[in-house]
Amino acid sequence: MKRFVYTLILFSIASFSVRGQDGIAGINFNAGFPVGSFQSEVGNQFFPSISLNYLHKLSNTPIYVGGEFGYMLYGTAVERSNNIINGTDQNFRIRRNNNAVNLSAVVRLMPDFGIGVKPFVEGQLGGIHTYTRSKVRENRLTEPLSSGTEVYDWSFLYQLGGGIMVPLEKKGDVFLELRVNYLQTGPMNFLTSRDALYDDLGSVTLNTRNAAFQLLSPSLAIKIML
Template sequence: MRRLIFTGIFLLCTSALHAQDILYGFQANAGIPVKELREKVGNIVFPEYTLVAFYSFPYRPIEVGLSIGYGIYGTKLEKRTDLYPGFSDEYRLRRNNNLLALMGVFRYNPEVSWRVQPFLEAQMGANYFYTRFKIRESRYYDPIEEGMDFDAWVMAFRFGGGIKIPFKNKDLGFFELKVLYHDSGPVDYLRRQDTEYQPDKGDGEFVYNPQRSTINMIQPGIGLILFSDYGRY
């Protein structure tokens, strides 16, 4: 999974640097649960750090692109002496709940005479929920054991809008503020409290209690976007 993320980052950055009419940048978003998701997870915030690249159609108020977002929405550390039968050494069991978002993006930029440019945005793609664990002797040691506990895919979409605030030199790029509504079909996922280790079962066994709901969130965000062909405007 890390290779997929880093490959996507490399492709986004290199394509942005060598293509005309390409915008690229970074966004930080916070997912605030609403509706069914809020009933399941309460006040958990879903952070998302996103790399984006857009193609801007010349002389048209339209941009299309791709975003790759990643965040950890829950983590749990246990120090246990019963992970391996016959051994009483203490080990650190770290479990992270991760969310990867792969989205196609469409933007419409209405023509205005203001310095600040509003835009409407729609996204469609997929969410990938996965939970990984690592067992170490201490935080400074390589993992003794690591793996995937759980994973699931679901189709998702987002829509909303925001504003672009140009840099002092507007040919370089802009800051952006936006708010999106995120929705999806029903999907299984784990919260930090949904995994239990039962040492008395065989040689020890993890028991999972996944939740299932649609993924409904309000996502405010801030971003920094650069033009790849300086001086185009």
């Protein structure tokens, strides 16, 4: 199923990449705010992310199609323990990052009203992979003594939203984009920054959660018309 979803996404993006049509490329800086039952699960955390996207305009239509790839950091925590290696009292630094990557196909409706500002609505459908990585170091400047992935999962995702593209100069090709999307996934296993608990012997207990991500995600972007 996982292979089928990602193959479908890549096929959709490739099939719409037709030469000779207008394109939009850019980078988005996103802020994710939990809502609904997901907020009840994780609290008022902040989920920053960055995404790259590319869209093609279908000939003689206001429809753009393409893809978006994103990375999200949904929690990080640093712990210190002197019980990592038996027989030593040295204090070790343990960093745990909660990450997610996503890939989705995008369809955007963006009519040109001839006023410079370009309003749009869009939808996305794709997949998301969450994973928690931990690294043990003597200090922040040394190479990791050990590292590994502790909890990981994947799910479908969809996003719905809209915004505006504002030209940064008259009749220019560079735009400032303001967008707000609602993001929804299926249930996944994941950790937050509060979910790793250490006892006096240095043993860690991971409180793995299972829930669907529900995020309201405003973003700021720089877009170039190609």
